Amino acid sequence: MTEYGRGPGSEPWHPEDPLYGDQGWGGQQSAHGQSQYGGQQQPYPHDPYAQQQPQQPQQPQQPQQPQDPYAQQHYQQQPGYGVPQDPYAQQPQQPQQPQYDNGGWGTGQQPAAMPYDAQPAADAYGGGQGGYGETQDFYGTQEAYPPPQPPGRREAAPQQAPAESPDWDPETQPEETHPFFTGADDRDDNDPDDEGEDDSRASRRSGRGGSERRGKGKKKSRSGCACLVVSLVLVGGLGGVGYFGYSYWKDKFGAAPDYAGKGTGEVEVEIEKGALGYAIGNILKEKGVVKSVDAFVSAQNENPKGNSIQAGVYLLREKMSAAEAVKMMVDPNSQNLLVIPEGFRNVAVYEMVDKKLGLKKGTTKDIAKSDASELGLPDWASKNKDIKDPLEGFLFPAAYPVTKETKPESLLKKMVSRSNEEYEKLDLEGTAKKYKLDGPWEVLTVASLVQAEGLTHDDFRKMAEVAYNRLKADNVATNRKLQFDSAFNYLKNQSKIKIGSGEILSNPDPYNTYYHAGLPPGPISNPGDEALRATLSPTSDGWMFFISLDGKKTDFTKTAAEHEKLNDKFKEQHGLG
Known part of the structure; x- marks a missing residue:
């Protein structure tokens, strides 16, 4: 049994503080380099400070004084730290304490047959009579719980196991000591350490430790159950992770819900301007055409013409596959358009x-x-x-x-x-100023004439130049008359190529450009984008006349003489006199 709470000095136990000097871990240690017994300078065998701390001056050896077995000294008997002794206290003689091996610390096992003196120590202040009375020595019996090991010695090597442990085998690995696996709470009724269990728990909670028991012990049945529980938990966890992983993959990467086949009935679906993939898919899903938006978007991306779907009204079917819906929408015949x-x-x-x-x-x-x-x-x-x-x-x-x-x-x-x-989108106002027209309205009128007379994009640009040249104030070839047959056909609500000279020259309708100079009162058709842009960007080659001999090609000329040759040819081909 180790010296628990005993210092090298002869200070008496402080009667008013039962834990006087009890700090740190449980066992009382002397200063580095000073033995706990006999005042000899002897470092601990594995003391890391033994070579680093300066040695304390050796105290003169004093006669061994009997000490209270329960006195816990906090201060060592060093200059400035000692507690003066009561010179009047009666100090009974005690037998010399046995010395322990290994520098004053045991191996964690209590030596057999070495109990403390059964007689209680006398009170230093009362002499055992009155005063503070006598205190029972709880360490005076063989059942006393062994004091803790110092921190550096708690993990005792297997080779230092006491000889009285017949089951210790250096070749055998120590068993798991965690209570969950070993079932440490299931104590044996015959365990002699049960009597000191409360003290052991208290010391462990306060950091005082306590020696661990090593060696072969009784295998607890709980370890098998614990392994089974852990296995079940792991298997269940993996199964849960796999299920949620599969669900996530299916939601993100699995095939979207979709109908099969070409569907039935007829559904009229209108796609607004600016609607794209997901917006179109939502409209189709609401109308009951496709089963999911994702299925439609996927089918649209897979179809080479999928991105050509325009705004409009489509005649589709109910509950048709997304691929069939896309196929119908890219077909102009399925659109209900004007x-x-x-x-x-x-x-x-x-x-x-x-x-x-x-x-x-x-x-x-x-x-x-x-x-x-x-x-x-x-x-x-x-x-x-x-x-x-x-x-x-x-x-x-x-x-x-x-x-x-x-x-x-x-x-x-x-x-x-x-x-x-x-x-x-067009600069109609700027074009009007450039060609001396009366605002966008007259530019639109020129574009309508160009659209009606021209046949190709090149025709449009040349036709626009002819119109602007004939509207000039210095035009003496036609005297600012446009002379477009298309304007006369408009007022007649007809489309003729052959128009008699007598009829066209005598009709005073404001839309007759053979009769009136300048532009007609307004547009004569609805020009398209090409004719509009050609009107804003005409040629500048000096074209003044044009004629189509076969209705498929337009011939342009710059002089009246060139035009008359083509005009005679036209009359000859059509039998006009």
């Missing part, structure tokens, strides 16, 4: 609307005439009373979605709105 060709006059457009919407002939024309001012014409549109149709030139050539519920006025309003959008 397509207005370039150069069509308004009268032709009105007839197309009536036919598309299943209306009585003339319905759209009457609405256009009565509601013209409410359909969104720009401010620069002319209010000339000679204009035959205020909407002429504002029913822009394009494809317009049509449903069964579409009304003529709403469709006309869309056409006017589209015209405004396209005209805003």
Whole structure:
């Protein structure tokens, strides 16, 4: 049994503090280099400070004084730190304490048959009579719990195991000591250490430690159960991770829900302008055409023409596969659209609307005439009373979605709105100033003439130059008359190539450019984008005349003589005198 709480000096136990001097871990240590017994300078065998700390001066050896077995000294008997002894205290003689091996510390095992003196020590202040009375020595019995080991000696090597441990085998690895695996809480009823269990727990909680028991012990049945529980937990965890991983993969990378086949019935779906993949997919899903948006987007990306889907109304089917839906939408025949060709006059457009919407002939024309001012014409549109149709030139050539519920006025309003959008992209005002025209309205009128007379893009640019050259004030070849047959055909609502000279030269209608100089009151058709841009960027080669001999090709000339040769040839081919 180790010296627990005993210092090398002869200081008495402090009667008013039962834990006087009890600090740090449990066992009392002397200063470095000073033995706990006998005042000899003897460092601990494995003391890391033994060679680093200066040695304390050796104290003169004093006669061994009996000490209270329970006195716990905090200060060593060194200059300035000692506690003076009571010179009047009676100190009974005690037998010499046995010396321990290994520098004053044992191996953690209590030597057999070395108990403390059974007689209690006398009170230094009371002499055992009155005063503070006597205190029982709890370390005076063989059942006393052994004091803790110093920190540097707690992990005793297997080779230092006491001889009285017959089961210790240096070749055997120590068993797991964690309570979860060893079942340390299941104590044996016959374990002699149970009596000191409370003290052991208290010392372990306060950091005082306690020696660990090594060697072969009884295998607890709980270790097998613990391994089984751990295995089940691991297997369950892996299974859960796998399930959620598969779910995540399926959501992110798995095939999207989709219908199979070409579907049934007929569904009318309108795609608004600017709608793209996911927006189109949402519309189709709401209409019951496709099963999921992701399926449609995937099919659209896989189809080479998938990105060509435009705004419009499509006639599709219910519950069709996404691939079939994309295939139908890229086919123009599946779109329920009203397509207005370039150069069509308004009268032709009105007839197309009536036919598309299943209306009585003339319905759209009457609405256009009565509601013209409410359909969104720009401010620069002319209010000339000679204009035959205020909407002429504002029913822009394009494809317009049509449903069964579409009304003529709403469709006309869309056409006017589209015209405004396209005209805003062009510098009509700047072009008017450049060619000395009266604002955007006259530029639009020139574009309508170019669209009606020209056949190709090159024709458009040359035709625009002819118009600008004939409108010049110094034009003596035609005296500022345009002389376009297309304008005369407009007022007659016809499309003729052969027009008699007597008829065309005698008609005083404001739209007859053979009769009147300058431009007609307004546009004569709805020009397309090419004709509009050609009007803004004409050629500058000096073209003044043009004629088409076969209706497929236009010949341009710069002088009246060249034009007369082609004109004679034309009369000869068509039998005109």
